[in-house]
Amino acid sequence: MTKNVVVIGTQWGDEGKGKIVDWLTNRADAVVRFQGGHNAGHTLVIGQGLSQKEYKLNLVPSGIIRAQIQCFIGNGVVLDINHLESEVSSLEKEGIDVKNRLFVSYGCPLILNYHIKLDQTREAIKDEDKKIGTTGKGIGPAYEDKVARRSLKVYDLLNPTKLSDKLEDILDLHNFVLKNYLKTTPVDFTKQLDEIYTQAEFIKPLVCDVSDRLYKLNSAGKKILFEGAQGALLDIDHGTYPFVTSSNCVAGQASVGSGVGPQMLNYILGITKAYTTRVGGGPFPSELDIEEATSPGSHISIKGKEIGTVTQRKRRCGWFDAAALKRSAMINGLSGLCITKLDVLDGIDSLKICVGYSLNGVNYELLPLGSEQVADCEPIFIDMPGWHESTFGVKEWDKLPANAQSYLLKLQDLCGVPIHIISTGPERDETILLKHPFE
Numbered sequence: 001m002t003k004n005v006v007v008i009g010t011q012w013g014d015e016g017k018g019k020i021v022d023w024l025t026n027r028a029d030a031v032v033r034f035q036g037g038h039n040a041g042h043t044l045v046i047g048q049g050l051s052q053k054e055y056k057l058n059l060v061p062s063g064i065i066r067a068q069i070q071c072f073i074g075n076g077v078v079l080d081i082n083h084l085e086s087e088v089s090s091l092e093k094e095g096i097d098v099k100n101r102l103f104v105s106y107g108c109p110l111i112l113n114y115h116i117k118l119d120q121t122r123e124a125i126k127d128e129d130k131k132i133g134t135t136g137k138g139i140g141p142a143y144e145d146k147v148a149r150r151s152l153k154v155y156d157l158l159n160p161t162k163l164s165d166k167l168e169d170i171l172d173l174h175n176f177v178l179k180n181y182l183k184t185t186p187v188d189f190t191k192q193l194d195e196i197y198t199q200a201e202f203i204k205p206l207v208c209d210v211s212d213r214l215y216k217l218n219s220a221g222k223k224i225l226f227e228g229a230q231g232a233l234l235d236i237d238h239g240t241y242p243f244v245t246s247s248n249c250v251a252g253q254a255s256v257g258s259g260v261g262p263q264m265l266n267y268i269l270g271i272t273k274a275y276t277t278r279v280g281g282g283p284f285p286s287e288l289d290i291e292e293a294t295s296p297g298s299h300i301s302i303k304g305k306e307i308g309t310v311t312q313r314k315r316r317c318g319w320f321d322a323a324a325l326k327r328s329a330m331i332n333g334l335s336g337l338c339i340t341k342l343d344v345l346d347g348i349d350s351l352k353i354c355v356g357y358s359l360n361g362v363n364y365e366l367l368p369l370g371s372e373q374v375a376d377c378e379p380i381f382i383d384m385p386g387w388h389e390s391t392f393g394v395k396e397w398d399k400l401p402a403n404a405q406s407y408l409l410k411l412q413d414l415c416g417v418p419i420h421i422i423s424t425g426p427e428r429d430e431t432i433l434l435k436h437p438f439e
Contacts, residue, residue, distance in 0.1 A: 003266045004224040005437045006254045009231030010270040010328035012278040013245075014306075014315060016340035016423060017271045018042025021062035021227045023428050024269075027438040029222035030070040031063030032214065033229065034257030035247040037078040037111060037142070038087075039135040040229035045426035052427075053094070059084050061227050064091060064098060070217070072210050075107030076247065076257020078142040079154065081199035104203060105210040105259070109151040112196070114174045114187040115141040121182045131281050143246040145170070154207055157200040167193055211259025218264055223438055226254040226265070232328040233367070240371040243282025251332040267437045270334040270417065272325060274342045274407075275300055277315040283375035286318035286354040296348050304344040319381065321354040322414035327367040329417050336420035336435060339408060342400075343392040343424050351407060352381040355414060384410060393430045397422075400432075 005024065009015040022044050025031060038058035044065055046053050055065060059077070063069040073079065088098045115138030123134050134140060145151040150170055156163045168189060175186035217224060228249060233239045235249040247253070255262045278284050288297025290306075297317050300306065306315035328334070345351060356365045357377035368374055387403040394400055400408075400422075412419045422432040 003438055004264050005267045005269055006226040006251045006265050007269050007271060008228045008251050008332050010272045010325055011231045011276055012233045013231040014277055014279065015231060015271040015273055017228065018044050018057060018062045019423060019426060020271055020338055021225060022065055023431060024225055024437065025063040025066045025069050027223060028063065028225040030072060030217055031061040031225045031227055032072040032074055032258045033061050033077050033227050034074040034254045035076040035249060036229035037137065037139045038080050038083045039137050039139045058087060060087050060102065063225065064096060069101065071102050073104045073108060074210050074258035075105040076253060077108050078111050078139055079108040080111040081203050085202050102206055103208045103210060103213060104154060104206045106155040106207055108154045109142055109146045110153065111138040111142045113192055114171065117178060117187060118174060121184050140246040154203060157203065164193060214258060214260050232332055233324060238331045240282050240374050243371050267335045268333050269336055269338055269437050270328060270332060271338045271340060273340050274320060274345055276318045276321050277306055279313055279315050283371050284316055284318055285357060285374065285377045285379040286321045287316055288318050290317050299348060300344055304341055319352040319354055320411060322411065323354055323356045323365055324367040325415045329415055334417045336437065337417045338421035338423065339419055340423040342404065342422055345386065346390055347388055348386040351384045351386050353384060354379040355382050356380040391424050394424045395432060397432055397434065
């Protein structure tokens, strides 16, 4: 039986999904992005020494670095064609064949200039404590248009006459808001239309019926890897709302956002750091101080190089939150876990794990829904001994320090999901494999 794999972030994003997707593509035939947009940032480190190269991807699936892998952008992705063109150009300069292996769904909603302007202006006028921490790339407004049934989608580019009429109607609405509510300059209709026509010439050769292609690949016995963006705790329905992204980041979205039946999703791999991070606003029960030089939070921040790939903002850092991970395991139906950045914890004398919360005198073993309840939670920690031996680059379980093994087994026990992969560094081979998702 064909086994297709969904890769999901189980925290607040930035878990190291890109490396794992790239690593898994040695067994896959196709990789699919199914939600989010270019607010996602996946970093791939390929090679060693002087030949080492780093690739930063946003829209293009992480399988593109391996030759012969077919890469798909599904209908659940909101598409900034300008950014995609720039990303493709950058990869082609590195000698990577992209245009013959990248396929874009007809159904992708377009991100246009007015979405970006709405996103940035709305965030700018908010009080500091109410800012979501948006990337300002137009993601949210593009999804708003989608659910309001007024999006321009990729297939609209194939009918220039009707496209012009649709754009005029949409701009009437958004320019009214920009001018009269947000007190900023409206978007010029002619300039936006001309830009769309230019974008159409780039995207048309890449467009196809992604759902049909994936169905045929599956029927032919090919292995498909579905690549999630952001993390489950940022899910619009199941995350710490309203401090969330504007798409569904859970495993079930792989079906909706690529146009395949749920029976094609055979294995769900949850990616989680050995600690927890978050970018932007929102509650974070296990958060640590990252500014105090000698603190564990500072150690994690510096050693983990916790800077956002897209935002370039410092990520907030905290202890591993097992209660939050249990929520992720529940809503995603995880088959196995991949623990990343274990080596970042090397050298910390004592580690803490959040195992639940106290809220209004009641203890909870599961992350509550909604940001207000989570913000009022007091974390309940257990202590674990740390280790001073290096775990960086270790490739076998038996060669991990005893305390590192104990720490991982405790995470596995608390979360109720078996650990199948451990990442001990950014390169492909810096990985401990306990069970392969494609086997």
